[in-house]
Every structure is written in C-alpha cells, then in structure tokens.
Amino acid sequence: MAGLVLKGIGKSFGPVxxxxxxxxxxxxxxxxxxxxxxxxxxxxxxxxxxxLEEVTSGTILIDGxxxxxxxxxxxxxxxxxxxxxxxPHMSVYRNIAFALENMRLPPAEIEARVRRAATMLRLxxxxxxxxxxxxxxxxxxxxxxxxxxxxxxIFLFDEPLSNLDAELRVATRKELAGLHAEIxxxxxxxxxxxxxxxxxxxxxxxxxxxxxxQVGTPLELYNRPANLFVAGFIGSPxxxxxxxxxxxxxxxxxxxxxxxxxxxxxxxxxxxxxxxIRPEHVLPAGGEAPDAILTVDLVEKLGSEAYxxxxxxxxxxxxxxxxxxxxxxxxxxxxxxxERQRLHLFDAAGLAIRP
Amino acid sequence: MNRVASLLRQTRRPGRLGWTxxxxxxxxxxxxxxxFGPVLWLVLSSLKTPAALLEFPPSFLPxxxxxxxxxxxxxxxxxxxxxxxxxxxxxxxxxxxxxxxATMIDPANPAAPAIRVPIEAREPIREVAFAWSNYTxxxxxxxxxxxxxxxxxxxxAATIITLLINSxxxxxxxxxxxxxxxxxxxxxxxxxxIPITIVLVPVFLVVTQLGLNNSLWAVxxxxxATPTGVFLLRQYMLxxxxxxxxxxxxxxxxxxxxxxxxxxxxxxxxxxxxxxFSIMWRWNEFLWPLAVLxxxxxxxxxxxxxxxxxxxxxxxxxxxxxxxxxxxPVALVFVFLQRFITTGIANTGMK
Numbered sequence: 021m022a023g024l025v026l027k028g029i030g031k032s033f034g035p036v037x038x039x040x041x042x043x044x045x046x047x048x049x050x051x052x053x054x055x056x057x058x059x060x061x062x063x064x065x066x067x068x069x070x071x072l073e074e075v076t077s078g079t080i081l082i083d084g085x086x087x088x089x090x091x092x093x094x095x096x097x098x099x100x101x102x103x104x105x106x107x108p109h110m111s112v113y114r115n116i117a118f119a120l121e122n123m124r125l126p127p128a129e130i131e132a133r134v135r136r137a138a139t140m141l142r143l144x145x146x147x148x149x150x151x152x153x154x155x156x157x158x159x160x161x162x163x164x165x166x167x168x169x170x171x172x173x174i175f176l177f178d179e180p181l182s183n184l185d186a187e188l189r190v191a192t193r194k195e196l197a198g199l200h201a202e203i204x205x206x207x208x209x210x211x212x213x214x215x216x217x218x219x220x221x222x223x224x225x226x227x228x229x230x231x232x233x234q235v236g237t238p239l240e241l242y243n244r245p246a247n248l249f250v251a252g253f254i255g256s257p258x259x260x261x262x263x264x265x266x267x268x269x270x271x272x273x274x275x276x277x278x279x280x281x282x283x284x285x286x287x288x289x290x291x292x293x294x295x296x297i298r299p300e301h302v303l304p305a306g307g308e309a310p311d312a313i314l315t316v317d318l319v320e321k322l323g324s325e326a327y328x329x330x331x332x333x334x335x336x337x338x339x340x341x342x343x344x345x346x347x348x349x350x351x352x353x354x355x356x357x358x359e360r361q362r363l364h365l366f367d368a369a370g371l372a373i374r375p
Numbered sequence: 376m377n378r379v380a381s382l383l384r385q386t387r388r389p390g391r392l393g394w395t396x397x398x399x400x401x402x403x404x405x406x407x408x409x410x411f412g413p414v415l416w417l418v419l420s421s422l423k424t425p426a427a428l429l430e431f432p433p434s435f436l437p438x439x440x441x442x443x444x445x446x447x448x449x450x451x452x453x454x455x456x457x458x459x460x461x462x463x464x465x466x467x468x469x470x471x472x473x474x475x476x477a478t479m480i481d482p483a484n485p486a487a488p489a490i491r492v493p494i495e496a497r498e499p500i501r502e503v504a505f506a507w508s509n510y511t512x513x514x515x516x517x518x519x520x521x522x523x524x525x526x527x528x529x530x531x532a533a534t535i536i537t538l539l540i541n542s543x544x545x546x547x548x549x550x551x552x553x554x555x556x557x558x559x560x561x562x563x564x565x566x567x568x569i570p571i572t573i574v575l576v577p578v579f580l581v582v583t584q585l586g587l588n589n590s591l592w593a594v595x596x597x598x599x600a601t602p603t604g605v606f607l608l609r610q611y612m613l614x615x616x617x618x619x620x621x622x623x624x625x626x627x628x629x630x631x632x633x634x635x636x637x638x639x640x641x642x643x644x645x646x647x648x649x650x651x652f653s654i655m656w657r658w659n660e661f662l663w664p665l666a667v668l669x670x671x672x673x674x675x676x677x678x679x680x681x682x683x684x685x686x687x688x689x690x691x692x693x694x695x696x697x698x699x700x701x702x703x704p705v706a707l708v709f710v711f712l713q714r715f716i717t718t719g720i721a722n723t724g725m726k
Contacts, residue, residue: 070621072624072625091624092621092624093624093626093627093628093629097625098625099621099625101618101621101622102618103616105616105618105619105621105622107622107623107637108641118623118626119625119626119627119628122626122627122628122629122632123627166622170626
C-alpha cells in the first residue's frame with residue numbers, strides 16, 4: 021500500500037497536448053476515481069501512472085520515491101484493463117499466477133496466494149478453465165484476481181466495468197466497493213460513468229481537456245461544484261443552467277428579457293451570471309408565487325419518480341424531478357419555484373461564485 | 376461418404392440443376408484436371424516400364440505385354456490376339472518374329488504345328504502391370520535413405536531456426552519499441568526484392584570462407600532468415616491486442632518472457648503457416664544445394680534425383696519413381712496441416 025503524488029504531469033503525443041500540469045496527491049488506502057468525458061486524458065493519466073506511457077514533463081512519486089523514469093514492471097502497480105487482457109492461452113490459474121511466477125515466488129506461496137484470491141473472488145471452480153470459456157463477469161473477476169494476488173502498491177482500474185451489461189455492472193461495482201473495504205489498498209479508477217464515480221470514490225478527480233477541473237469527495241462535487249463543467253458533468257439528469265445578466269434590482273434576466281429570476285443579494289448589476297439548479301431542486305410552485313413558468317415537452321416516468329423536460333419562455337431547456345403521481349402532461353404550463361439554498365451561481369468565466 | 380456425395384450434388388437451388396451449376400462444375404472439374412492431372416500422370420508413369428514410357432502414343436495406365444509360359448520354351452512368350460486367314464480370332468503365343476512374319480503357337484496346344492502370320496494380323500494383348508522395380512531397385516542402389524535423411528535434417532533444422540529467428544525479428548518489429556524500427560522493417564522488406572540468383576555467388580564465397588562447403592549447415596544457415604517469414608509474423612503479431620502485452624509488462628514479465636510466454640503461443644497459427652512454407656521451400660530447394668553440395672554423401676533428395684539425369688541419357692523410370700517418393704512427404708504435410716494453412720493465411724491477411 022502506498023500513496024501517490026503527481027507533480028506537474030504533462031504528456032504530449034507529438035503536437036497534441038493530452039495532459040497539462042496535473043498535480044494530485046493520493047493518500048495511502050484511498051479510492052480515487054478519475055472521471056471525465058471521453059478524450060479528457062483520464063486513461064492517459066492512468067497509463068502514465070502505470071508506467072505504460074512516459075511523461076513529457078513532471079514527476080511521479082510512489083511512496084515518496086521518484087518513479088518517473090522507472091518502467092511499468094518496476095513500479096509494483098497492478099492494472100485491470102477495460103478489455104481485461106486475460107492471456108487467452110492460459111487457464112485462469114495460470115493467468116492469476118503469471119505475475120507471481122515472474123516475481124519468482126516459491127511455488128507453494130504462489131499456490132496459496134492464487135487459491136486465496138480465487139476464494140475471495142468465487143473463482144475456485146473455474147481455475148482450470150480458459151478465459152474463453154468464462155462469462156463477462158467471471159473474466160472481470162479473473163482480471164481483478166490477477167491484480168489482487170500481487171499485493172500491489174496501487175491498484176489501477178481502466179474502465180473495468182464498461183464491457184459488462186447493466187445489471188452485472190451494478191453487482192460488480194458493489195463487489196469492488198467491498199473489495200476495497202476488505203483489502204484496503206490504494207485504488208485509482210478511471211471511468212466516464214459518473215454513477216460509478218459517485219458510488220465508489222473516496223475522492224473524485226474531474227478531468228477535462230487534460231486538466232483537473234476539481235478534486236473532492238462525491239458530495240462536495242455534487243453540492244459545491246467549482247465550475248460550470250463540474251456542475252454539468254456530475255449529476256444525472258444534468259444540472260439546469262440559465263444564463264443571464266444581473267439587473268439593477270438584483271434579479272437575473274435572460275438575454276431576450278423574457279424570463280427574470282430571483283438572485284441572492286450581492287451581485288453587481290450588469291454582471292454576466294449563469295444560474296444552475298439541479299432537477300430535484302426545481303419544485304412546482306404550489307400556492308407560492310412562481311419563479312418561472314415551464315412548458316412541458318416530455319414526461320419520463322421511471323417507476324420511482326418522473327422527470328419533466330420543458331422550456332422556459334426564453335427557450336432555455338429545463339428539467340425537473342417530480343413525484344410519479346404528477347399529472348403534468350406534454351404541453352402543460354407549470355408554475356415552478358427554485359429552492360433558494362440550492363442555487364449555484366457561476367461567473368462569466370464559468371467559476372462558481374461562493375458567498 | 377454421405378457428406379462427400381451430398382457435397383458433390385450441391386446446386387444453386389435445391390434439387391434443380393441450372394446453367395450456373397453446370398458452368399461451376401465444369402470450371403471446378405477443369406481445375407481438378409489441371410491440378411491433379413500432372414500428379415496423377417506422374418504417379419502412373421512412375422509405375423511404367425522403360426519401354427512403356429517411351430511408347431507412342433503414350434498410354435495412361437501402365438500397360439505391359441501379357442506373357443505366358445509354354446512348355447518346351449524356356450522364356451515366357453508374348454501373347455497376341457491374331458486374326459487368322461480363315462477370319463477367326465485366336466489368342467496365340469509368339470515364338471519368334473522375323474521381319475514382318477511372326478511364328479505363333481497355340482498355348483493351349485503347344486504340340487500343334489506353329490502358325491506363321493503377318494505381323495499386321497496380330498495385336499499384342501496387354502495388361503495393367505505396375506513396375507514396382509522402378510521403386511525397389513533404386514532404393515537398393517541409389518542411396519535414397521541417405522538423401523532422404525539429409526533432406527530431413529536440412530528441412531527440420533532449417534525450419535526450426537527459421538521459426539526462431541523470424542519470430543524474434545518479428546517480435547522486435549511488431550511489439551518492441553526502439554529507434555529506427557521502421558527503417559529496420561523497410562530494410563527487411565527491401566531484401567524481398569533481391570532474387571537469390573543475384574546473391575548466389577557472394578553467399579557461396581561467404582560459405583566457402585567459413586569452410587561450410589559440403590556440410591548440411593551450408594544449406595541450412597544462409598536461408599534461415601526469410602524476409603517473407605519476418606513480415607508474415609510481424610503482421611500477425613500486430614493484430615495481438617496491445618492490452619495483453621501491457622498486462623504482461625504490468626505483471627513484471629521481461630521482454631523475453633513476453634516473447635516466449637505470451638506472444639509465441641498466441642502467434643501459433645502464423646507460425647504454423649510459416650513452418651509449412653519453410654518445409655516446402657527447404658524440401659524442394661534445388662539451386663543452392665546444387666551449388667554447395669558436391670559430395671554425394673551430403674546430397675539432398677533433390678540433388679540426388681539430378682543424378683538420374685545424365686548428360687547422354689536419363690533414366691526416366693527411376694527419376695519418376697524417386698520424384699514420387701520425394702513429393703510424398705510434402706504432400707502429407709499439406710494434407711494434415713492444410714487446416715492451419717487456410718486459417719493461418721486468412722488471419723495473417725496474406726494471400
């Protein structure tokens with residue numbers, strides 16, 4: 021088990037800068053998830069940590085030691101690949117034992133470790149099978165077993181669940197969380213699925229265009245996103261954004277002037293502001309004075325709840341969560357209110373305005 | 376058997392023979408004749424006596440004059456079907472022939488007086504007979520066993536060395552990262568454009584300098600590294616998932632272990648193809664062994680066969696028989712490994 025420190029990591033492929041100035045501290049035993057849209061550099065960052073890619077600039081410290089120039093094999097990390105990368109010509113046992121054989125452990129020790137990992141991952145019955153004869157979930161467990169058995173300094177996961185079907189993905193996600201609780205290793209996990217990120221992580225690192233946008237616990241990111249990108253990326257359905265200008269009376273007016281919304285006090289008149297509000301914090305006005313009128317375009321009933329997709333008078337799209345029994349239908353005009361404590365405000369540069 | 380029959384009865388629409396079917400079958404039949412005709416001709420001819428070989432017009436089956444032993448005659452006599460002056464046709468044995476007159480007797484009644492018939496009136500009775508002596512005699516005199524052993528040693532040793540060297544080169548060019556990789560690949564492929572006849576003399580000089588003349592190593596070593604093989608294996612290795620190699624790197628495998636334990640087992644289909652090619656190349660190789668092997672104890676089969684072809688006369692019957700013997704092992708390799716060839720070639724994208 022070990023901590024990881026990244027200092028000013030940059031990586032370019034030819035003229036293309038994939039990572040720029042990444043600084044990150046991962047504590048020993050922490051479960052950190054890298055999340056971001058495709059092409060944001062999260063997988064490259066993981067491969068840089070693994071030693072499969074060389075950095076263009078910056079330093080990597082594992083357990084306080086500079087490993088920037090060390091090769092993958094020398095860093096003592098284990099990686100679970102998106103494709104699992106099981107050796108197709110070897111049995112499950114040999115797959116798991118391969119790294120241990122390369123480490124030249126005594127055979128008895130190898131046997132014991134493989135058996136232990138197999139028991140933990142419920143693979144004991146499949147040890148003699150080839151990967152081709154396993155289901156997706158079993159292959160996934162073999163790939164994890166191959167990492168676990170080595171007792172690595174850090175576990176690296178590269179979108180390990182993306183090849184599984186939805187049900188299995190949820191089950192495997194729970195198993196991974198259980199695994200982390202049980203063996204307590206430092207884990208770094210890359211995903212584009214924010215649900216995985218929210219459920220698994222101690223801390224989430226949101227990446228965009230090769231930069232870190234924000235680092236924080238899942239709830240920190242959810243409740244206090246540092247900028248527009250994080251606010252839009254975390255949460256599903258995504259946060260509603262309404263762009264506008266602060267009026268002399270301290271309200272927000274959309275560019276075409278059709279919608280005015282209340283703002284907390286303290287914003288300079290004329291400032292460009294984006295107001296963000298999550299779907300669950302948009303409420304039907306009920307008896308109170310409505311903040312805006314929503315024209316419903318689409319109703320999605322998910323069984324436990326319903327989402328209404330609609331537009332405001334100026335054409336801004338807005339989503340709100342409502343109870344299932346909500347009778348709203350397409351074409352209805354719905355008076356809505358925003359929960360005042362749940363408003364997120366962003367300045368013209370997209371950064372959060374914190375009171 | 377049933378499957379073969381149903382395969383041969385396939386038509387485009389079930390149960391109906393359309394003109395496309397007829398054309399397809401005619402085309403396929405032509406292909407069969409073109410490909411197997413010469414081989415069949417060779418095999419049948421190898422069983423003919425020297426006389427039957429030189430016969431014109433040639434016969435397809437190995438036919439010989441039917442003979443019969445008749446009491447009172449030391450040698451077996453040739454049997455002929457004779458049209459007698461009275462119009463009847465009889466099978467008679469020929470005692471002797473002088474000019475256009477033949478003296479015949481009835482084998483059923485040897486004591487009866489001989490009949491003289493003009494030779495146009497008789498027609499030799501021939502039967503199918505296999506001249507196995509074409510095979511047995513050279514096997515006794517001609518050192519077939521020795522040549523066969525030499526060919527076997529050359530083929531097996533050269534194939535093993537070829538597979539080893541080519542796969543290592545392919546690994547370096549496909550998976551290992553180093554500066555100048557593409558330049559190295561270009562040079563390897565570039566050598567494809569140099570025909571053996573051009574390098575024959577320089578390579579001969581090198582081999583002579585090394586003192587390898589008249590040793591089997593002179594045949595084995597120079598051709599061991601084939602650009603074709605390197606290219607074929609490299610292309611196949613490029614199709615191996617990169618993740619596997621990286622997973623092995625993460626698993627602390629050295630380059631050698633990645634090569635021997637991950638890449639080699641996964642490259643087996645391509646290795647099988649190259650092995651088959653190499654076996655065929657080496658077994659059939661003629662020009663280079665002819666240049667470096669001058670003592671008969673190191674002859675390979677192909678060079679040995681050449682010995683039947685003298686400056687003044689060629690012993691066709693032996694040559695053909697031994698050619699069949701030479702072809703057989705490669706043909707067997709092909710029969711048993713053709714499954715690998717087709718899948719392997721399909722996978723390597725080679726045509």
